[in-house]
Amino acid sequence: MMMDFEVQPLCTESYGSRSAQHYQPLPDGSLNCVPDRPEDQAYRSLRDIFTSVFLPQGYPKSVSPDYLAYQVWDTVQAFASSITGTLATQAMLKGVGVGDETSTVTAATVTWILKDGTGMLGRILFAWSKGSKLDCDAKQWRLFADVLNDVAIFMEIVAPAFPACFTLIVCTSGFFKCIVGVAGGATRAALTMHQARRNNMADVSAKDGSQETLVNLAGLLFSLLLIPLVADNLCLTYSLYGLFTVLHLYANYRAVRAICMETLNWARLRLVLCHFLRWEKVPDPALVNPQEPLLPGFRQQLSMTLGAPLHTVASSVADFQKALEGNSTNHLIFFNRAAGTISVLLHRQAGSVDVIKACTHTLILEALLCPDVSAFLVERESLLDLQHKLHEGPCNKDWVTVSEIHRLLNRIFPKFLTGLTEAGWIIDRNLLGPEEWRLDWTVPKKKIL
Structure with missing residues (x-):
């Protein structure tokens, strides 16, 4: 048995x-x-x-926690963009003379070459002027690229209605679309770097391309059904463009808002520092990222230059010596209240933590120009006293206030830095975007024999 x-x-x-x-x-x-x-x-x-x-190998552990939410909304926006792109392509082909017996191949070819050439010029100029800033504010530039893409598509759709200005309109549209290509591609790379958690950036990027291809294929099949309906119906074309553009912008906004980055840029550092001064606690990335402004320049009181050259801020030895007075860190602050500018000089040996400290210094100085300093809990009396000196004192004594802020910073920054680490922020690298100028003010003097 x-x-x-x-x-x-x-x-x-x-x-x-x-x-x-x-x-x-x-x-x-x-x-x-x-x-x-x-x-x-x-x-x-x-x-x-x-x-x-x-999906990347090892999903979901091989990517950031915000990966799925971002990709879902990114898929929706890609589908909507595919439909509006099809509407624009139809309008462009009609505008260059497809189906018109009076149009010539030469005229259509010249128009297309001018459009592409203008776009290439735009690509170079935009990459030159803004390329170094795309990493720092990837969310803002990602949203900017999608808004500009919708503007370019709208111009292509309405271009046939203005035959006299058709070439100018499509060249401008091509210029915008190449800017979109630079901003969109660069920010996509920055976000891919954020999402890849196992040194698998290439895999994440490749799978993102596969997802986009699948969405574009679905958009293509949908467009095959749509094109016969809108071929000779401008009202329906504009209505569908408006509908899918609203969907595109909403999905892009939700996608950008779903991103939770742990590296500090100016906007996130400003929010973290303000929260710390108010509540004596550093918030985690999940709390700060939804509050990050998506419009450039929002809430910025002063014009700040990080990594400025010395000759732009000091014209005499006395100015330089004032900045050095009482300084024990790897940065120097030059504050011009009349011009509303703060320039930060970085030491040759300044690392990521030094850059974060320098930016914290400037943001405290910026906070003193606001009326709500009394709401702060950290060093409230000291901050109120510094605010009074800053507002009541003469401009030529601002360097004294900057020096006192430096001593205040030395007291609170160690606790702030510890809080950043405990809250999950990355401090060994940052997205604060300093310029490349570095200064060494500790050069030993040569002995004279």
């Missing part, structure tokens, strides 16, 4: 985040693989195929 008994597994195995499977020994000495839930094998197989094709 044989008795049933439960065979104990030799080991368990899993692939990433998938359910575990067990290995049991059989009487003949071979191994038997037993999944946790055999009835779900078909469903798991389809899901696993989809995951392996369109």
Whole structure:
């Protein structure tokens, strides 16, 4: 008489985040693989195929926690952009003379070459003027790129209605679209770097491309059904453009808002520092990111230059010596109240923490120009006293206030830095975007024989 008994597994195995499977020994000495839930094998197989094709290996542990929310909304915006792009393409082809017997191939070719040439020029100029800033404010530039893309598509749709200005309109549109290409591509790379958590930036980028291709294919199939309906119906064309543009902008806003970055830029550092001064506690990235402004220049009281050259801020030895007085850090502050500017000089040996400290120094100085300093809990009396000196004292004594802020900063910054680390902020690198100028004011004097 044989008795049933439960065979104990030799080991368990899993692939990433998938359910575990067990290995049991059989009487003949071979191994038997037993999944946790055999009835779900078909469903798991389809899901696993989809995951392996369109999601990075090791998902979700190999990417940032905000990956799925961002990709969902990014997929929606890509679909909407694909539809409006199709409407623009139809209008452009009509504008260059497709279907018009009076139009020539030469005229259409010249128009297209001018459009592409103008766009190439725009690509170079924009990359030159804003390329170094795209990493620092990736969210803002990502949203900017999508808004500008909708503007460019609108110009292409309405261009056939203005035959006399058609070439000018499409060249301007091409100029805008190439700016979109630079801003969109650069910010996509910055966000991919943020999302990749296992040195798998290439895999995340490749799978993002696969997702976008799938969405564009779906948009293409939808467009095949849509084009016959809008071919000779301008009212429907404009209505569909408006509908999908609203969807595109909303999805982009939600996608950008879903991003939770742990590196500090000016906007996030300003929010973190303000919260710290008010409540004596550093907020975590999940609390700060939804408050980050998406419009450039928002809430900025002063014009700040990080990593400025000495000749732009000091014209005499006395000015330089005033900045050095009482300084024990790797940065110097030059404040011009009349011009509303703050210039920060960085030492040659300044690292990421030194840059964060320098920016904290400037933001405290900026906070003193606001009337709500009394709401701060950290060093309230000292801040109120400094605010009084800043507002009541003459401009030529501002360097004294800057020096006193420096001493205040030395008291509070260690606690602030510890709070940043404990809250989950990354401090060994930052997105504060300093210029490349570095100064060494500790050069030893040569002895004169």
